[in-house]
Amino acid sequence: MSTSTSALTSDELPGAASPATAKAVGAESLAPQSTRIMGRTSYFLAWFGGCVSIGTFAMGSSVVGTLNLLQATLAIAIGCFVIGVALAINGAAGYKYGIPFMVQARSAFGFTGTRIPGLVRAVPAIVWYGFQSWIGAGALNMVSATLFGFDNLTFYFITFQCLQIGLSVLGFQGIKWLENIGSAFILCSLMYMFYATVQRYGDELSTSLLTMEGSWGMPFWSATMLFLGIYSTMMLNVSDYSREHKKGTGQGLLTTIYAMSILPCTLFMGLIGYMVSQATGTADPIQVFANAVDNTPLLMITLLFIAFAQVTTNVLNNVVPPTYVLMDVFKLKFPVATVIVGLLAFATFPWKLVQPESAAGLQLFVQTYSAFLGPIFAILVVDYYVIRRRTLDIGKLYDENGPYQGINNAALIATAVGIIAALSFSAVSWYASLIPAGLTYYLLMKHWPACQRFTQ
Secondary structure, eight states, rough: OOOOOOOOGGGGGGOOOOTTSSSTTTOOOOOOOOOBOOOOHHHHHHHHHTTOOHHHHHHHHHHTTSSOHHHHHHHHHHHHHHHHHHHHHTTHHHHHHHHOOOTTTTHOTTTTTTHHHHHHHHHHHHHHHHHHHHHHHHHHHHHHHHHTTTOHHHHHHHHHHHHHHHHTTTTTHHHHHHHHHHHHHHHHHHHHHHEEEEHHHHHHHHHHHHHHHOSSSSHHHHHHHHHTTHHHHHHTHHHHHTTTTTTTOOOHHHHHHHHHHHHHHHHHHHHHHHHHHHHHOOOOOOHHHHHHHHHHHHHHHHHHHHHHHHHHHHIIISHHHHHHHHHHHOOOHHHHHHHHHHHHHHHTTTTTTTTTTTTHHHHHHHHHHHHHHHHHHHHHHIIIIISSSSSHHHHHHHHHTTOOOOOEOOOOOOOOHHHHHHHTTGGGGGHHHHHHHHHHHHHHHHOOGGGOOOOO
């Protein structure tokens, strides 16, 4: 398998946009990205606005009784730092060559084999898409019921999902402006909600949360994985986003951009969920805020924030990945693929995920899919940095009959080894899978040529 640089430039590949051509709305493709639309500020704000995962409330609720306030805060901070490093490392290929995740993975898994990491990435995205859409619809329904007396959650869910599908069709041009404009509103709302939570429950929480002994052992490190596990999907397909960032930013600054854009929202939301759940026993995000805010106008603003936050997160993090998977596997156009992804979100039955036991269920869900995501992340990193030495043959990555056709057996074996290791230590599944998967892949690629053969 060659690691030489092909003489074929990105502009000579089918579908590649000329650098001088402005990127059209909804004109996303799998070809190398020549026209990049996000500078440093815009890229930072896109990640800031796109990382308001309502699931973070549930993750905060899930560590109640296990960690004290200081431990929960540090667990979130460590998780975000790991996320920042991982995003910068795995997003380097997309940033350098302008290629999306589904193309990047071909050098490790092969053209056919890439469908495996693609499916592993797409399924959690669609589940979160449905879950967060239901939460957003619930917020709108509560506003409607309070102000107008119209209470119909099914109507708002369908309407809300159709709205998101319409916005998603616009592609990264729409995503850029949606995230940039929404970031200030999101930050102000979260700061207010955190303040309101402390004001309402501060006295009764101060003793129990600060004096509680908690744990600095496995439960603590398990909590760091829960908070990074929410974003472990994005660690795989970060190239889908980094290819849109204008060149000129070093890896250290990129790490800072990722970590510091994700930290504020994750910290505020995780701690709000943690404190309110400790005080009330409520894990449903809508009820969390209904309990935290006793002023009707402010509650309406808070609920509208929840709905808006679902849109900014879904269109960036939960629509793009499965859309690119469908584009790669079924050769669909971006707008068509986004509509299909939006319809698939209906089939996740999100109303089941917001039941009282949802926090425990989502915790298990994150731990389980992280067991599959960690090995793939490790393989992609080892392949790019160690095997390819940060040099990809772009022409061959787009040649279906070239050296990357079929499936790379070494990647499949390494993935299986990583999954076994992860499931053996489910509380820290993502961490546990990295070394076994990465080391197995390296050894197979370097010392067992028979295992690295790409097969049909």
